[in-house]
Amino acid sequence: MLIFSRITYLTVSMALLYCVVLVLLCVFDSASATVIADMDYGGVPLWINRLLGEPSVLSLQGRMDPIWFRANNPQACPQQCDCPIQWPTALYCDHRGLADIPDSLPDRTQYLFLQRNNISSLSSTLLANITDLRWLILDHNQLQSDKLDQAALQNQSQLCYIFANHNHLTSVPSTLPAGLKQLRLAHNKISSISPGAFQNLHNLTLLLLQGNRLQTITDGDLKGLVSLKQLDLNGNLFSSVPRHLPPSVQQLYLSNNTLTELDEDSFVGFLNLKYLRLSHCGLKSRSIHPKVFNFSSLVELDLSYNKLTTVPTVPTTLQYLYLEANEIQGFNLTSFCRDMGPLSYSRMKVLRLDGNKMSYHQLPTDWVFCLRVLESIYI
Ligand SMILES: *[C@@H]1O[C@H](CO)[C@@H](O)[C@H](O)[C@H]1NC(C)=O
Ligand SMILES: *[C@@H]1O[C@H](CO)[C@@H](O)[C@H](O)[C@H]1NC(C)=O
Ligand SMILES: *[C@@H]1O[C@H](CO)[C@@H](O)[C@H](O)[C@H]1NC(C)=O
Ligand SMILES: *[C@@H]1O[C@H](CO)[C@@H](O)[C@H](O)[C@H]1NC(C)=O
Ligand SMILES: *[C@@H]1O[C@H](CO)[C@@H](O)[C@H](O)[C@H]1NC(C)=O
Ligand SMILES: *[C@@H]1O[C@H](CO)[C@@H](O)[C@H](O)[C@H]1NC(C)=O
Ligand SMILES: *[C@@H]1O[C@H](CO)[C@@H](O)[C@H](O)[C@H]1NC(C)=O
Numbered sequence: 001m002l003i004f005s006r007i008t009y010l011t012v013s014m015a016l017l018y019c020v021v022l023v024l025l026c027v028f029d030s031a032s033a034t035v036i037a038d039m040d041y042g043g044v045p046l047w048i049n050r051l052l053g054e055p056s057v058l059s060l061q062g063r064m065d066p067i068w069f070r071a072n073n074p075q076a077c078p079q080q081c082d083c084p085i086q087w088p089t090a091l092y093c094d095h096r097g098l099a100d101i102p103d104s105l106p107d108r109t110q111y112l113f114l115q116r117n118n119i120s121s122l123s124s125t126l127l128a129n130i131t132d133l134r135w136l137i138l139d140h141n142q143l144q145s146d147k148l149d150q151a152a153l154q155n156q157s158q159l160c161y162i163f164a165n166h167n168h169l170t171s172v173p174s175t176l177p178a179g180l181k182q183l184r185l186a187h188n189k190i191s192s193i194s195p196g197a198f199q200n201l202h203n204l205t206l207l208l209l210q211g212n213r214l215q216t217i218t219d220g221d222l223k224g225l226v227s228l229k230q231l232d233l234n235g236n237l238f239s240s241v242p243r244h245l246p247p248s249v250q251q252l253y254l255s256n257n258t259l260t261e262l263d264e265d266s267f268v269g270f271l272n273l274k275y276l277r278l279s280h281c282g283l284k285s286r287s288i289h290p291k292v293f294n295f296s297s298l299v300e301l302d303l304s305y306n307k308l309t310t311v312p313t314v315p316t317t318l319q320y321l322y323l324e325a326n327e328i329q330g331f332n333l334t335s336f337c338r339d340m341g342p343l344s345y346s347r348m349k350v351l352r353l354d355g356n357k358m359s360y361h362q363l364p365t366d367w368v369f370c371l372r373v374l375e376s377i378y379i
Pocket of ligand 5: 234235255256280
């Protein structure tokens with residue numbers, strides 16, 4: 001009896017302990033990951049992991065008095081930068097018209113903020129003493145491809161984020177560090193990718209190249225990007241869906257390119273493609289092959305602001321379809337359901353058809369049998 005009660009006691013106390021640990025973990029976890037929704041950094045918010053010591057602000061501008069930091073932080077800090085005491089490894093040198101990266105950067109630097117300056121070059125000597133650099137934020141500068149020292153970043157083995165949106169780069173830098181996870185190069189003048197630029201970047205998950213001047217992607221260009229999930233190619237000069245994209249991609253953005261047609265095999269091989277954006281592409285119904293979207297991984301398809309006159313054929317697994325601002329005149333259920341039955345219906349949740357040449361009463365009477373789980377329809 002005694003043994004029994006001791007066991008019970010032990011079990012209960014262990015269970016209690018687990019509960020406490022679980023609660024701690026949960027509380028800790030929700031407190032450790034924050035999202036900074038700053039649309040200026042290439043339009044993709046940044047997840048901050050506070051457990052790793054990542055700073056949760058990207059700039060101190062307008063937040064705190066720099067004189068206070070200088071007076072209260074005993075650490076060495078370059079004259080052109082601010083060093084907040086709460087993030088000892090972060091160096092804020094942003095928004096100050098600097099023409100060059102400050103010299104004698106402290107070796108402790110892991111998070112380097114240099115956005116909104118006039119920096120045009122990057123030399124390897126300036127970063128040579130910093131071996132733990134994790135983020136390099138260079139948005140809104142004047143970086144030029146021919147002034148980038150090829151060796152500057154190569155040895156930065158801890159570097160996981162490089163942001164250089166809104167610069168004057170004409171090509172993707174070639175010797176990037178192998179551990180990189182995010183490369184944001186939106187709104188530059190990039191027209192080419194140096195051969196082999198990505199061959200070692202097996203951990204890169206996010207690549208932003210929107211607002212550049214890319215026309216094609218050749219066989220070797222993106223080779224090596226085996227973990228790439230999100231690829232933004234909006235607003236480039238593609239005239240067809242580029243070939244040779246990494247098959248791991250889940251989010252592919254190609255809006256604001258002038259695409260003449262979508263072939264049967266335009267998206268063949270993308271077994272993980274879930275979110276596809278093709279708005280503002282000048283697409284016409286007759287230039288879209290009926291089988292081009294026939295793959296079941298697709299969750300969301302954006303074809304808004306094109307010149308479509310009919311609803312394209314989409315897989316029954318599709319959940320979000322955006323067709324607003326086209327020239328669609330009618331609605332045929334075969335676009336969504338090839339046949340109807342207890343298990344054969346469209347999984348569509350949201351369907352946007354507003355800004356077209358059709359009205360609600362044009363929906364066929366039996367549409368509810370096909371679009372059975374629809375939550376919103378806009379006409
Ligand atoms: C930065 O560059 C811009 C444009 O080239 C120029 O107008 C501005 O005066 C420069 N600022 C500084 C502080 O040099
Ligand atoms: C790197 O460290 C060495 C030795 O401490 C120093 O002489 C040199 O100036 C430093 N270089 C830079 C760019 O800070
Ligand atoms: C990078 O590392 C290699 C090998 O360790 C070395 O030869 C090279 O000088 C380093 N480059 C820079 C810019 O520090
Ligand atoms: C890539 O990520 C894995 C898992 O996080 C890690 O073990 C590996 O060292 C990383 N590769 C590089 C080159 O940093
Ligand atoms: C596409 O271009 C239009 C018009 O220039 C612009 O309003 C829109 O924001 C752009 N969309 C994307 C995703 O680039
Ligand atoms: C779509 O692809 C599946 C196999 O993935 C195939 O069985 C089916 O016939 C295709 N449908 C059309 C309309 O091509
Ligand atoms: C819908 O499309 C199917 C196959 O393309 C066609 O046979 C049928 O006549 C169309 N229905 C209407 C109402 O246009």
